[in-house]
Amino acid sequence: MVTVPELEHDHELELADGVRISSSGVSAVVGALRRPGAARGLLADDLSGAAAPLAPLLGAAGMRVVLGVPLDEIAVSARGFTGETPYVEVAVSAPGPDEGQVVLEVDDVGLVRWHVDVGAVATAAAIADGAGTPPRGVAPVRAGLEQVFRVPVRQDDRRALVGFGIRKVLHLIRFPIEAAAAAAGQVVVGWWENRHRPHSLTLVTPETLADVPPPGGVPTARLAELADQPFLLLVHGTFSTIRSGFAGLARPGDGPGLADLVARYDGRVLGFDHQTLHVDPSVNARWLLERLPRDRPVTLDLLTHSRGGLVGRLIADPGLAREVGVPAPNVRRLIHVGTPNDGTVLASPKRWTTLLDVFTNLLSVLPEEVSTATVESVIELVKQIATGVFTGLAGLTAMDPGNPAVTDANRRPIGGAVRGAGWVRAVASDFTPADGDLRRKALNAIVDPFFGAGNDLVVPTRGVYEAGEYRVADPFVVPTPSTVVHTAFFADARVRAKLGEWLPGAVTE
Template sequence: MEIKLSGSSEPIQISAASGFSLHAPGMYGMIKEMDTSEMTTRGPGIEDEMHKKIMASMASNEVLLFNQFEIEIEKDEYEGADESTTRAAGITRTTELGEPAMVLNTPKTRKNMMCAVLHTDENGENRWVFPEEHDDDKFSFMLPREGAEPMPEKGSNVRGKITKGIRRLVKVFAWLADDLIELGALALVKKWESKNRPYGLNLMAPGNTEGLEMDWDKIAGKRSLLLLHGTFSTWQAAFDGLIKSDWMNRLNDYYDGRIFAFNHPSLHHFPADNVKEFLKMKPSGADLDLDMLTHSRGGLVGREMIERLDQLDGKEHNIKVNKAIFVAGPHQGTILTDKDNWVKLIDSYTNLLTSLPDNTATIILESLITLIKVVGGGAVASIPGLQAMQPKGDYIKRLNSSPKVDTTYYTMGANYVPYDEKLLVRFGKKLLMKVLAKVFGEDNDMVVPTLGSFDSGAAAGGFPIPSSRQIKYEMDTDLNHLNYFTDDVVNKQIFKWLNES
C-alpha cells in the first residue's frame, strides 16, 4: 500500500489496517506500507542492513514485527521556519533529541501490549524510538522530520539534506508485557538469560564457532588461554573474527590446543557472580595456569578472578594468571550504563552491529532486545551486569581498590568518537556520534571511554599499566567497540603479547 504525503495538517491513515496514522504537516512525498515478510530497502540498490539480523533475533524474545514502512520525503514546507510559524502549522512535538517531530500513531490491540520503533534515516543510522505516550487505544512515537545530513565530499564545503531517492525505514515491533508485569525487570532478564545465555565452558579450535566439549584433564596444570566475552555477548559472537583468522591457528599451536572460553550471563549477574559460577564448574583438584584474553565487561570478570579470588568464597582454588589482555575494558565503567543513558547504549550497539556478520549480530541483538523490552515497558530496576559498569557505582569503586597482583596486564582501546566535533566532521561521523561525544565528554569507542581502557583511575592492582603494554587505535583505523577481533592488526598484536617472554 502506498500513500501520498501531501502536506496535510491532519493525521493521515498509512495502513490497510486501522490505527496506523502519521501527522506530518507540510511534508510531501510517499509512504509505503510493507508486508512484514518483505525485505525492505532504503533505495535502489541500497539494502536495509539490519533487516535479516533483527528478524532472526526476535524469536527468542517473543517479539514480532508489527508493521513496517518506507518513507521518502521530497519536500518539507516548513524546513528552516521559525518557531511561531511551525507552531501555527501544528508542528508542536519534538523528538527525545529536541528535533521537530512528525507523529506516528500505532494501534494498541491488547491491554498488555508494548511497542518500540526502529527508525533508520537516509544515512543508514538506526535509532530506537519508544512511545512518548500511550492510552488504551494507541501508541504515539515522535519521529524526526528532518532528513539526515550527509558529510561533504573531500574538497567540498557544500552541505544539504538527503532527499530524493533514499528512503527512511520505520519498523514497528510489538510484544506482550506479561512477564515484565508479573516478574519485574530483573526477573524478566534473569528468566531470559537462564534459558538463552546459560553458563558454559568450551574448548576452542581454529575456525570452529560451535566449540568442543570441555576437557579439564587437558587444561589442568598446563599453560592455557581463557577467553572472556563482554556485555550482551557470548564467546562465539565476541571472538568470531579471531577464531576464523590465521592467528587462531598460531595461538592453537602455541597453547597446544589448550584454549577455552567461558560463556556467562552478562546482565542479571555481577562479574563476581560470574566468577563464582566458574569456580563451581571447575573440578576442585584442577590447578589452572592461565593467560587471559578479555573483551569489554569480560575484563571485569577477569579482574575478579585475578585480583579478588580469595575474597569470593574463602577457598583455595589454585588459579594462577600469568598474563591478561584487556580489549576495550571498562576499568572506569561507562556512563552509558546509567539508566538515563540506556537508550543511547541500545542505539550504539544497534548501529555497531550493522557491519558485523549476521550470526554474530543476531546473538548480540537477542540480548539487546531483552533490554529494549525493559526500557519499552518503562521499567527502571537495576540490572546488576550494567550496574557493575556505572562509573560512580560501588562495584567499580570496590574493584578499583584491589591489592597489588603478580599478573602482567596488557591493554588496548580505540578512539572512534572524539570529543572534538571538528574531527567528527572530518571523519564523516553521524548524529549518534555527536550525541555520544556530548554524553561521554571524552574520546570513546562508542561504548567505553578510551581512557578507561588504559587506566583504572584509582590505585587498583595491576594499574597503572606501563605504556609499553598499551595500544591505542585512533580514528583512522575505524576500530570500534565491537569489531576489534575482525582486524588483523589487533589479532597480530594479541599473538605477539601472548607469545613474548
C-alpha cells in the same frame, strides 16, 4: 493504502485508524501508510533498507510490523537549531495487555534506530538522575490508552542548513510479552538469558569456535588433568558469546590468530560463555571459580573483551576465590581489550536505547564483525525496555559510571595492578570513520556527543586503561586515525601482533 498531506512545521496530522503524527521544527511529506497482514509473521519486505537483514531475527523473537510510516523530504527549520533537537512524534493506540510495541527507524543513510514510548524514556531519565525508582512491572501503556514515540531529526554534513531531502521510514513493531517470564517471577531478559545463554566453560579450537557450547561445558576433572600447564581463558563482552566475540581471531589475517594461540597453549584455550545483561560480573566470576579444581591452583592468562575485562578482574581477585572456597588461580596475564574499566555513559538507563542502536547497526553497517548471536541479545533487551521495565539488568548497570560500585572497584587496586594478577595490559581505540563512509560517520555522530572524548563507539578510549586508581601501564592504543570499532579489535593485524607479544603460551615463568 492512504496518502496524507504534507506535515508542516509544528503541526499535527490525523491519519487513518487513529494514528496521529506531529512535528516540532520539522516538515515532511508523509507517504502512503503500509499495514502488513496481521495473520502472517514478519517478512524481509516488511522492513526497509538496512533493516531488512534483521527480519529473520525479529521474526524469530515473535516481532511483527503493524505499521510503516514513510517520511520524505524532511526539512528542519532554522528555529530547530536554536532550542531542543527537532523531532517528529507518532501517536498510536497502545497494544493489549499481552503485547508491547516499539518503533524501528530506518534513514536514507542506512542507519537503524530504536525508539520506545515517551513514558519509558521519562522513566529511564528519572532513574538515571536519581529522581525515580525502577517500576516493578510493565509500564502503564496498555490497551485503551495511547503510546507516543518521539523520533529526533538531527542535522548532518550531507545536507544544507535546513536539512532538506532527508528520508526516514518508521516501522511500528509489535511483539508478545513473554508470559513464561512473569510466571517464573523473572524479567524478560533474565528469563531469556537463563534459557539461551547459560554459563559454559569449553575448550576452544578454530574448528569448534562456532559451535554452541553445552551448559556447563568441560568437567572440572578434565581441567584438573590439564592443569599442569597454563590455560588461556577467553572472556567475551556485553550481548556477546565466545563464538561472536572472538570470531575475528579465527579469521585469516596478519598476526597470531586462534590457531596460533591454541598451538602455543598446547590446546589449553578455554572459552567462558556467560550471561551479560541480568547478572553482575561477580556472579559470572563466581561461576567460573566454582568450576576450577579444588586441590590445586590453576595458572591462567586472561584475554578479555569489553565487559569481560570486569569479570577478569574479579577472577584474578584472591578474595573472591576465598569466598568461593577454591584455591586462587595464578593469573599471569590479564589483557583488557576495549574494557569499560571506568564505565561507559551508554550503560546509563537513559542511554540504553543508544547502546542498542550502536550494536544493532554493527550488524547492518559492519556485518563482518558481529554474529546473529549478539543481535539476538540486543532484541531481547529492546523488548524489555519497550515495556517500561528497567529492573533486573545488573549486568548493564555494572558499567554505568554513575553506579557507586564502579568507583569503589577502581579504589581497590594499588600501583596499577590487579590483586592476584601478575601483570595487566590494555588495548583501546579512538574510532575515526573513513572518508566517504556516510553510514559510519552518521553512527559516530550519534555517539561522540555523549562521550565528549575519544571512544570506540561503545567505550571511552582512556577509560580502558585509566579508571580512578586503576591504571594500566603501557597501553596499546590503535594508531590514529583508527577505523577499529568496539567489535573489530581481534580482526586488526596490529592488535593481533600485540597480543602475540603479550601471550607467552605454555611456558614456565
